[in-house]
Amino acid sequence: MRVIAIEEHWTTPELDQTLRARPAGARDESVALNDRGDIPARLLDIGTERVQAMDAAGVDVQILSLAPPGTHGLPVREAVALSRAANDRAGEAVQRHPDRLRAMTALPMSDPDAALAELRRTADVPGHVGIMSYGRCGDRLLDDPAYDEVLATAAALRRPVFIHPQIPPNAVREASYSGFGPALDLGLATFGWGWHIEAGVAALRLVLRGTFDRHPDLQIVLGHWGELLLFWLDRADRLSDLAPRLRRRVCEYFATNIHVATSGMLAPRLLRHALDHTSADRILLSGDYPFHRIEAAAVADLLHTLPEEDQHKIAHANAEKLYGLAPASSGSDLQEAGTRQR
Template identity: 70%
Template sequence: MKVIAVEEHWITPGIDRAWRTQPKRSRDESVALNDRGDLQARLLDVGERRIEAMDEAGIDLQILSIAPPGTHGLPASEAIALSREANDLADAAVARHPTRLRAMTTLPMSDPDAAVAELLRTANAPAQVGIMSYGRSGDRPLDDPAHDELLAAAAHLGRPLFVHPQIASNTVRDASYRGFDPTVELALSTFGWGWHVEAGLAALRLILRGTFDRHPDLRIVLGHWGEFLLFALDRIDSLSNVATGLDRRVAEYFATNVHIATSGMLTPRLLRHALDFTSVDRILLSGDYPFHRLDAGTLAKFLETLPDHEDRHKIAAGNAQALFRLGSSPSEA
């Protein structure tokens, strides 16, 4: 059975350096999380070491996605140059490993016009199959009207938008995440809670802004089993009672425009719960490499919890092949 992992992180030396040299108040502190163990070396590698890790985990194809915070929030001139460089480096990596890698496009969202231009520049690149995005660039949210042209272009090109977690703004962190040891503060505002709230909120804002009414072909992906949203969908749908300008109820967009990725959390109870609120056709396998390290045994055991062989194939590869237009096998992508 083919296995495709859709959210597999990497970083460029230029993007990493840019964030580490930002003024303190502008710096994204989550970059420090990349310094644990050998994460930094694994993030920088898009060659043989990554392929070896894929082989060990039983992964046939990875879709490379720039690690948070990408170029979001960097000054526009830096973001433009570094996004272009990242996409060119991803193209080169895929050219070296055409049956094993694809990539999500990195965009300079701090300049909405430049982001559209970069998406169009990469429109015909065989390596580029999706967009790695975050819910906010500086103080501008993803649903801001300034990004509507980009969202329209993504829909037109059939490029799914992965809405990835990012650390909350300093204002929110000051109000909600401070008061602890700095290590605890960072963990609480990132992987312990804040990342997931931020990504889920970004997706809800896209729905409430009418994004999917204007661009019904736009598809987004949420990691970590839907960033809490599936688990509160009954409650969230009550927004429909006040958001009366939408074409449909809020929960209905999850059946048509939202896909869910596992982000390395191969827990059968999460799968069972997700299937109460979405269909098997909407679930994508992602390893969240190198922050999670899948192994072949755990992956096989997880897929075996699905009694239907066709459902196993859908989550392992079929759904990704359809959403990212990868063909019937990685070698045909």
């Protein structure tokens, strides 16, 4: 069975160095989580060694995405230059491996106008099929009206927006995620809890802001099985009663505009739980490489209880549809895109 993994991380040496050189208080401390084992080397590679790792894991296609925090929160000039360089480098990697790689676009969200310009520029960069974003850039939230044209353009270009978790603001970290020592504080604020609250709240705010009423073609993806929000949907749906301007109830947008991805968490019990709240049509496989290393056997164990049609949807067909990827039997979507551009 074909396997497409949609949230597979990488970075550039220049971006990594810039993030680490930020002054205390402005530096995203979650970058330290990139330093474990062989993760640093794997993050920097989007060439032959990555493809070999894909072969070993039984992954046919990876969609590359900059590792957190991407260029979010950087000063405008640095964010623009580093986003552009990363997008071009990802496009070059796709051209070298057209049957194996695609890419999510990094946007310099420090400046909404610059983010819009980069999104439009990369509309013609081969292999860019989606957007990797976060729920906040500095103090500006993704549902801020300043980003509305960016989201409208993403919808028009059919570019799904992956809302990745990010570390909470310093004030929130101090109030809710401190007091246990540096390592545990960081873990609690990131992968243990805080990351997922941040991403889930960002998606919920987009719904409550009426974003999907204004832009019904906009599609977003939440990793980690919906960033806790999917499993709390019955409760969150009660917000519908306080939001009379919404055209539908909160839960209904999960059937039309919101997808969930596995992010390397391949426990069958999570799949069963997710299917209580959404359908197999809106679940995507993601490995969260290189922070997780999925294996073909684990993918099979996750899917084997489903009907064959649903297995294919989650393994590859949903990604093909959402990201405009050609099925394996019909040739390269990259070649088709190039033909349309000419």
